[in-house]
Each structure stands twice: as C-alpha cells, then as structure tokens.
C-alpha cells in the first residue's frame with residue numbers, strides 16, 4: 356500500500372513513566388451504569404472496554420469507579436472500595452494490555468452529585484419511587500452544605516477528620532487499581548464531583564484551611580494526589596481530569612487551572628486531561644461552555660502553553676482522524692481523548708490509521724486483519740470492473 360503520509364503525530368508512540376502507548380488515541384472514561392449493583396465489573400465491561408483495545412486505541416480508560424459506596428453517582432456504577440473488586444478488574448486490564456493498549460481506570464468520589472438515577476431512569480436525584488424499586492437515595496457529602504441544584508439533596512459538610520479519612524480511601528482505591536494491573540490512574544477532578552467541588556467557589560464556601568483562598572481550595576485535591584502518588588508504584592502514571600473552567604460567573608477559571616496544574620505537576624501528575632463544566636446540576640442556567648468540534652482545544656492549549664512539564668489531553672467532539680491530527684499538529688494537546696465516537700465505532704483508531712497513513716490492516720488483530728487485507732484486492736477488482744454493491748439490484752437482474 357502507498358501511504359498517504361509518511362508521518363502522523365496521532366500514531367507517534369508516547370512514553371509516560373513505565374510504559375509506551377502505541378499511539379496518542381485515548382478512550383475517554385465513560386460510565387456504563389451496568390455493574391452488578393455492588394460495584395463489581397462484569398463481562399459487559401470486559402467486552403465494552405476490550406473492543407476499544409481490539410480497535411487499536413493506545414490507551415483505554417475504564418469509567419469513573421467509586422472509591423466508596425457513597426462516592427458513586429448511581430447504584431450501578433463501578434466501585435473499587437473492596438479487595439473483592441480487584442479480580443474482575445484484573446481480567447479487564449490484562450485483556451486490554453494483551454491487545455497492545457495501555458489499561459487505565461478513572462477513580463471518583465461523586466460528592467454532592469451522588470445519589471443519582473441512571474440516565475435511562477431520568478438522571479435526576481434518586482426519589483422515594485426509586486427506593487421502592489430497590490434504589491434508595493443515600494446521604495451525600497461535599498465541602499459545604501450547598502445543594503448542586505434544584506431538587507438535589509443538600510450534602511453533609513465534611514469535617515477535617517472526614518476529609519483525612521476520605522483521602523485515605525483514595526489512596527487505598529489507587530493501590531487496588533495498580534494491583535489490578537492498570538498502568539494509568541485517572542483522577543476524576545472534573546464535572547462537579549468531590550475533587551472539583553472543593554476547587555470551585557460555587558460549591559466551596561468553607562472558612563477553614565480547605566476553603567476561601569485559591570490555595571485553600573486547592574488543598575484537598577493536592578492532598579489526594581500526594582497520598583496516591585506516595586502509595587502507587589513509580590511506574591504507574593497519574594492522569595488528572597480537570598474542569599479547566601466552570602463557565603459560570605464567580606466560578607473556577609482558566610487562570611485558576613494554570614496555577615492548580617503547576618502544583619499537580621509538582622506533585623507527580625503526568626497528564627492533565629482537559630474537560631470543563633459540571634460545577635452545578637442546574638441545566639437551565641447558562642453553565643455550559645459552547646460545544647463545538649474539539650471544544651476543549653483552546654483550554655488544553657492554554658494548559659500546555661502555561662504549565663511546564665505537563666502532558667495534556669483534550670476531549671470533546673473530536674470525531675474525524677484529520678481533525679484529531681490537526682489538534683496535535685497545532686500544539687493544542689499531546690493526547691486525543693475520544694468518547695462517544697468510540698461508542699459509535701470501536702474501530703475508530705484503525706480507521707484513523709488508514710485515513711492518515713494509507714490503507715493497511717497490519718495493526719488490526721490478525722483474526723480480522725488477515726482477511727480484510729486479502730479483500731482489498733478483490734473489492735478493487737470489482738470496482739475497477741465497474742461493479743458496485745448495488746449493480747445487481749439496479750439492473751433488476753436477480
């Protein structure tokens with residue numbers, strides 16, 4: 356095959372700590388709301404994540420996985436608060452790695468945005484009606500006793516002792532993730548969940564050393580990072596998914612993010628994964644950054660330019676190979692995270708390789724690639740002969 360181009364940044368390997376990802380494509384963490392109810396991963400998660408690895412992605416990050424039961428968003432989120440969770444996750448990490456991809460997992464505490472219905476049950480706060488069908492609401496926690504939005508419960512304001520105990524849960528969860536074989540631990544510090552809730556002045560109104568000034572609001576997430584970095588093996592990479600801005604007056608800003616990320620890098624975070632928004636749950640107010648194609652690229656670019664030592668990922672409506680390549684070529688990011696487009700086409704990475712480097716099935720699993728490679732010539736012969744898949748039916752000759 357004649358390559359379209361001799362080089363593509365998207366398909367340049369990327370070395371981070373103890374591993375080298377074969378390309379810059381990362382499957383963005385996506386909750387599936389499909390655990391067995393006690394946070395345990397099952398065959399659905401194996402197949403769902405496994406097909407992204409078979410599809411050629413360089414890094415596959417498992418969904419937001421709760422560090423304690425109250426840190427889930429919904430009843431059917433994945434969890435990693437018990438050693439019993441490790442074995443099924445080990446199977447998933449091992450499968451991903453066996454396909455040549457780097458396995459990662461996102462850790463989360465939902466904080467005041469927990470106790471939520473699954474999307475197909477309404478995605479609102481859990482109610483008595485949900486309790487009647489076995490999904491009771493639970494008390495939530497946060498930096499301050501402020502509801503995230505209309506109808507959502509008011510969280511319990513965490514004491515300093517509760518903050519210290521919570522930090523230990525993060526470190527324990529990270530150790531379990533490393534024990535399960537995940538090479539990337541991605542902290543969910545975005546979308547209004549507990550880490551983000553401490554950063555944003557919209558959710559943090561504390562007057563102690565965990566609230567008020569920027570330095571104080573950064574204290575809890577930085578303590579979490581420090582505890583995790585001290586607990587996990589050196590070869591394990593730490594990614595931090597950040598809402599770079601709240602997009603609401605009086606909220607967290609890009610300038611705040613630059614200051615925070617500088618501290619994150621000093622604490623041993625390897626990649627800043629740039630997202631935005633989610634500080635409050637009220638969708639009727641103007642809380643959203645405009646969602647155009649590659650809508651976080653300006654923010655990942657700002658972090659890349661202003662924070663030295665950070666590798667940067669960007670996410671959000673990156674759907675075409677040429678677009679992903681252009682984001683990297685422009686210096687807007689080092690890693691391309693893709694969510695929904697992967698749900699649409701788990702083989703997106705293989706398709707991108709063909710689009711950017713010329714048609715080849717070399718990187719596909721041989722169980723598919725061997726056959727598809729042979730088929731190229733046969734298809735070309737038919738098309739060169741003037742035949743299309745519809746010819747027979749257009750002639751009406753069947």
Ligand SMILES: Cc1cc2nc3c(=O)[nH]c(=O)nc-3n(C[C@H](O)[C@H](O)[C@H](O)COP(=O)(O)O)c2cc1C
Nearest residue numbers: 383384385386418419670671672673693694695696
């Ligand atoms: C089904 C679904 C579940 C998601 N779950 C998570 C999650 O667990 N953690 C997270 O950080 N983002 C989550 N997101 C956000 C995605 O990771 C991604 O940032 C977002 O969908 C924008 O990227 P996209 O346009 O490529 O889909 C989820 C998105 C979807 C569609």
